[in-house]
Amino acid sequence: MEAGTVTHPVLRFRRNLSDRVGDRLLRGLSGLAAAVAILAIGGILYEVARLAGPAISHFGLGFVTTNDWNPVSQRFGAAPFLYGTAVTALIALLLAGPLSIAISIYLTELAPRRLRRPVATLVDMLAAIPSVVLGLWGILVLGPFMHDTIEPALKSAFGFLPIFSGEPSAFGYLTAAFVLTIMATPIVTSVVREIFETVPGELKEGAYALGATRSEMVRMVILPYSRTGIVGAVILGLGRAIGEAIAVAQVIGGATGINISLFHTGGTLAAQIAAQFQGTTSALQKASLAYLGLILLVFTVLVNAVARWIVRRGAPREVRMTLTEAEAVP
Amino acid sequence: MSAPAHALLLDRGGLRRRRRFNRLVEAAATAAALLAVAVLLIVVGSVLVKGAGALSLHFLTTPMALFGEPGGGISNAIAGSAIMVALAAAMAIPVGLLVAIYTTEFAPRRFGHAVGFALDVLNGVPTIVTGIFVFGLLVAGRQQSGFAASVALAIVMLPIVARTGQEVLALVPGTLKEAAHALGIARWRTTLRVTVPTAAGGLITGALLAVARVAGETAPLILLSSIFGQGVLTDPRQALASIPIFIFRSSEAPSPEAHTQAWAAALVLIAVVLVLNVIARVLYARSRSKMGAR
Numbered sequence: 165m166e167a168g169t170v171t172h173p174v175l176r177f178r179r180n181l182s183d184r185v186g187d188r189l190l191r192g193l194s195g196l197a198a199a200v201a202i203l204a205i206g207g208i209l210y211e212v213a214r215l216a217g218p219a220i221s222h223f224g225l226g227f228v229t230t231n232d233w234n235p236v237s238q239r240f241g242a243a244p245f246l247y248g249t250a251v252t253a254l255i256a257l258l259l260a261g262p263l264s265i266a267i268s269i270y271l272t273e274l275a276p277r278r279l280r281r282p283v284a285t286l287v288d289m290l291a292a293i294p295s296v297v298l299g300l301w302g303i304l305v306l307g308p309f310m311h312d313t314i315e316p317a318l319k320s321a322f323g324f325l326p327i328f329s330g331e332p333s334a335f336g337y338l339t340a341a342f343v344l345t346i347m348a349t350p351i352v353t354s355v356v357r358e359i360f361e362t363v364p365g366e367l368k369e370g371a372y373a374l375g376a377t378r379s380e381m382v383r384m385v386i387l388p389y390s391r392t393g394i395v396g397a398v399i400l401g402l403g404r405a406i407g408e409a410i411a412v413a414q415v416i417g418g419a420t421g422i423n424i425s426l427f428h429t430g431g432t433l434a435a436q437i438a439a440q441f442q443g444t445t446s447a448l449q450k451a452s453l454a455y456l457g458l459i460l461l462v463f464t465v466l467v468n469a470v471a472r473w474i475v476r477r478g479a480p481r482e483v484r485m486t487l488t489e490a491e492a493v494p
Numbered sequence: 495m496s497a498p499a500h501a502l503l504l505d506r507g508g509l510r511r512r513r514r515f516n517r518l519v520e521a522a523a524t525a526a527a528l529l530a531v532a533v534l535l536i537v538v539g540s541v542l543v544k545g546a547g548a549l550s551l552h553f554l555t556t557p558m559a560l561f562g563e564p565g566g567g568i569s570n571a572i573a574g575s576a577i578m579v580a581l582a583a584a585m586a587i588p589v590g591l592l593v594a595i596y597t598t599e600f601a602p603r604r605f606g607h608a609v610g611f612a613l614d615v616l617n618g619v620p621t622i623v624t625g626i627f628v629f630g631l632l633v634a635g636r637q638q639s640g641f642a643a644s645v646a647l648a649i650v651m652l653p654i655v656a657r658t659g660q661e662v663l664a665l666v667p668g669t670l671k672e673a674a675h676a677l678g679i680a681r682w683r684t685t686l687r688v689t690v691p692t693a694a695g696g697l698i699t700g701a702l703l704a705v706a707r708v709a710g711e712t713a714p715l716i717l718l719s720s721i722f723g724q725g726v727l728t729d730p731r732q733a734l735a736s737i738p739i740f741i742f743r744s745s746e747a748p749s750p751e752a753h754t755q756a757w758a759a760a761l762v763l764i765a766v767v768l769v770l771n772v773i774a775r776v777l778y779a780r781s782r783s784k785m786g787a788r
Binding site for chain 2: 196300379472
């Protein structure tokens with residue numbers, strides 16, 4: 165229908181009103197949407213800080229180191245939940261990191277070509293399981309298994325360590341850490357796998373030509389080449405593990421103290437908010453939960469920024485793309 | 495790196511020992527992949543086995559029973575979830591698409607990067623914190639509502655829609671756009687009639703993935719739409735029931751009947767989520783190959 169304008173010598177002057185308005189409108193609207201996306205971060209930070217205001221002015225920075233959460237005496241602190249978050253996320257990544265590297269080695273070096281796609285897709289699908297379903301499974305299947313099998317085995321083998329002392333229990337730090345491992349592994353794997361795929365074939369062939377076995381090639385070529393990207397991928401998984409609220413709230417047991425034993429019940433920042441926000445008995449308690457949320461938000465934003473910065477510095481270009489896609493396109 | 499690596503090969507000697515170690519590493523890598531697939535099968539299998547028994551037409555078409563009473567179903571939860579997810583999609587998909595159009599078609603390079611970074615950070619914000627944000631914005635001092643929940647879900651969806659949108663729009667061959675420009679077609683028409691339709695498959699993928707992601711989202715709903723009335727409610731100005739909240743509540747209840755119901759609801763949810771994911775993947779692969787990428 166615009167064919168008529170094509171033959172006209174001076175196209176610029178034929179631009180009709182609808183085109184002039186349309187161009188401006190689309191540019192303006194889409195620019196507005198982009199601005200909203202940027203402003204949203206600031207808005208979230210502002211609003212959460214505003215809700216936390218009463219707790220911030222009441223407890224100050226001492227909130228972070230206070231090891232107490234008592235609605236009766238109105239004393240609230242973040243220490244038990246910072247501890248729980250750190251312990252569960254750390255264990256999850258100690259497990260998910262090596263697992264992801266091993267899975268990626270299988271997918272890029274070992275698996276028969278026909279199997280690569282399907283296995284990679286199945287691993288990705290693990291990330292698609294809703295966290296509330298994983299939590300349900302954690303309560304009813306994983307929890308009893310931890311209580312009956314895993315924790316007694318750890319206790320009999322390493323019971324002399326304080327972290328493996330105490331009574332086995334279905335709910336607690338370790339169960340939560342296992343659930344987080346299941347959630348973080350597919351995310352870390354999808355990034356690590358793509359990094360491994362960018363390792364130049366010449367380098368691998370060079371290692372083989374020197375007489376290296378496959379495991380020596382992985383150690384000499386793939387791991388050094390991908391080191392930066394792997395660190396970025398693991399930190400990205402850390403961001404996810406820190407922020408998970410529901411599945412952790414379901415399996416960690418909801419205790420509000422610090423316990424050295426990993427079998428013991430505990431709490432994390434995110435899980436504590438999910439567990440208590442609806443049932444607060446005072447405005448100060450609600451504000452304290454928002455304060456936990458503010459700490460959580462600052463942590464996750466920092467962790468995500470650092471992960472992207474690391475990868476931007478050291479990884480090949482394609483991997484930088486992958487990292488931003490990893491969560492968007494599982 | 496090269497000197498120690500070289501030494502490694504020479505000094506390690508004992509070919510048999512090296513081969514054995516190699517086989518050990520290969521077995522470990524294979525076992526790790528098997529473990530991941532096994533966990534998926536165990537989780538999905540548990541849901542299937544334990545949920546299938548309780549799943550019935552009655553369960554799908556009856557609203558939840560009063561608290562503490564046996565029986566009941568999830569019809570009000572299905573209705574509530576559908577309404578909240580649809581509202582969220584209606585907000586997040588157009589905005590996300592516009593963000594993607596802006597960064598690929600109009601934005602100066604620098605600003606485009608800034609928007610991409612903001613989307614990544616937004617994607618990393620824990621959903622429970624998004625819930626607190628919307629609580630302060632729409633619920634504090636008032637009451638919970640399905641609308642508030644859908645705003646939170648829309649915030650979760652936005653970066654997913656926008657990020658996949660950016661990626662597929664960038665794949666549209668420049669020659670197509672240049673052809674349109676050469677025909678004297680205005681930029682907005684080119685964008686809406688050439689670029690977007692060419693990338694349609696990938697754009698739908700992003701939208702489906704985002705819907706799949708928020709269909710199971712629970713954390714913000716606890717803060718924003720968890721205290722709801724009896725029966726099937728459809729007015730988003732009130733708090734609405736939802737499948738994730740139903741699973742969450744039932745999973746924390748002590749009775750085995752409640753657990754069976756939780757498994758059945760989980761089966762419904764997981765079926766929806768996995769089907770959406772599979773469709774999205776197929777569309778994505780087709781759209782990429784259509785545009786000649788990889």
